[in-house]
Amino acid sequence: MNKYSELIENIISFGNRDDRIIAIVMVGSQAREENAADQYSDLDLIMIVQDTNYFVNANKWLSEIGKHHISFLEKTIDGADEKRVLFDGALDVDFVILTENDAKAALINGDSQKMLCNGYRILVDKAGNKSLVPPQQLIREPYVFPAEVVYVNVVNDFWYHAIWTSKKLLRGEFWAAKFCLDCNMKNKLLWMIEFYEHTRNESNYNTWYNGRFVDSWAGEDIKTLLADSFAHYEKQDMISSLKKTMELFRHLAACIAASVGYTYPMEADRYSSGWVDQNLA
Numbered sequence: 291m292n293k294y295s296e297l298i299e300n301i302i303s304f305g306n307r308d309d310r311i312i313a314i315v316m317v318g319s320q321a322r323e324e325n326a327a328d329q330y331s332d333l334d335l336i337m338i339v340q341d342t343n344y345f346v347n348a349n350k351w352l353s354e355i356g357k358h359h360i361s362f363l364e365k366t367i368d369g370a371d372e373k374r375v376l377f378d379g380a381l382d383v384d385f386v387i388l389t390e391n392d393a394k395a396a397l398i399n400g401d402s403q404k405m406l407c408n409g410y411r412i413l414v415d416k417a418g419n420k421s422l423v424p425p426q427q428l429i430r431e432p433y434v435f436p437a438e439v440v441y442v443n444v445v446n447d448f449w450y451h452a453i454w455t456s457k458k459l460l461r462g463e464f465w466a467a468k469f470c471l472d473c474n475m476k477n478k479l480l481w482m483i484e485f486y487e488h489t490r491n492e493s494n495y496n497t498w499y500n501g502r503f504v505d506s507w508a509g510e511d512i513k514t515l516l517a518d519s520f521a522h523y524e525k526q527d528m529i530s531s532l533k534k535t536m537e538l539f540r541h542l543a544a545c546i547a548a549s550v551g552y553t554y555p556m557e558a559d560r561y562s563s564g565w566v567d568q569n570l571a
Contacts, residue, residue, distance in 0.1 A: 305414035432493035
C-alpha cells in the first residue's frame with residue numbers, strides 16, 4: 291500500500307469541502323509510471339484556489355488534512371508560491387498554489403508542462419476540467435536544438451566563469467569558488483549534457499528537467515567523468531574538480547559542434563583554460 295494513500299484521501303476530502311479550492315492536481319513521481327514513486331518520494335500537488343493569500347500565508351487549513359510538523363514557503367522556477375509541508379510519518383507534500391488564471395498559463399508552459407507530460411492525476415476538479423489542460427494537449431514537445439548563438443553564449447559563459455572561479459580560489463574565497471563551480475558552472479554543464487544526449491538520441495528522448503534522473507538517461511562516458519567533477523570544500527580538490535568539469539564540458543561542447551555544424555568558440559576555451567592552468571599550477 292502506498293504510504294501516502296490515507297493522506298491523499300484526506301487531501302481529496304478537504305479539497306471537496308473547502309469552497310475556496312477549485313482543483314487539485316497530483317504531479318511528480320506519485321502520478322507517473324516512468325521513474326515512479328519509491329519509499330523516499332514526496333507528494334507534488336498543484337492546488338488551484340480562489341484566495342492564494344490565505345493558502346500561502348495560513349497554516350490552519352493544513353490541520354484539516356493531518357498533523358504537520360514543518361511548513362515553509364519557496365518559489366518555483368516559474369515563480370509560483372510553493373508551500374512545503376512535512377506531515378506525520380515524515381510525509382512531505384509540496385503544494386504549488388495558483389489562481390485559476392495563473393494555472394491556465396502555468397499548465398501549458400514551462401516546467402509545469404514538462405511535469406504534466408510525465409504524468410498527472412486529477413484529485414479534485416470543481417470546474418468541470420475548465421481550469422485544467424485537456425489530456426490530448428499534453429504531448430511532450432520534441433527537443434529542438436538551440437540556435438548556434440545560444441550555444442556560443444553558453445560556452446563563453448562557462449569559460450568566463452572558469453577564470454572567475456579560479457580567481458576566487460586564489461583569493462581564498464572558497465565558498466564563492468565552490469558555489470560557482472558546483473552550481474553556476476554545473477548548470478551550464480547540465481545544459482550541454484542534455485544537448486549532447488539529444489544529438490545521440492531521437493528528438494523525443496526524455497532528459498527530464500533540472501537534472502532529474504540524469505544517472506539513468508546520461509551516457510556512461512558522461513557519468514564516469516561527472517564522478518570527479520564535484521569538489522570537497524578544500525582548495526586542491528576544488529582545483530582538480532574544476533579541471534575535470536572543464537574537461538567534460540569541452541568534450542561535450544566540441545562533440546555537439548561537430549555533430550550539428552556549429553563553430554566551437556576555441557579562442558574562449560584556449561584563453562580561459564590556459565589562464566587556469568598557468569595560475570592554478
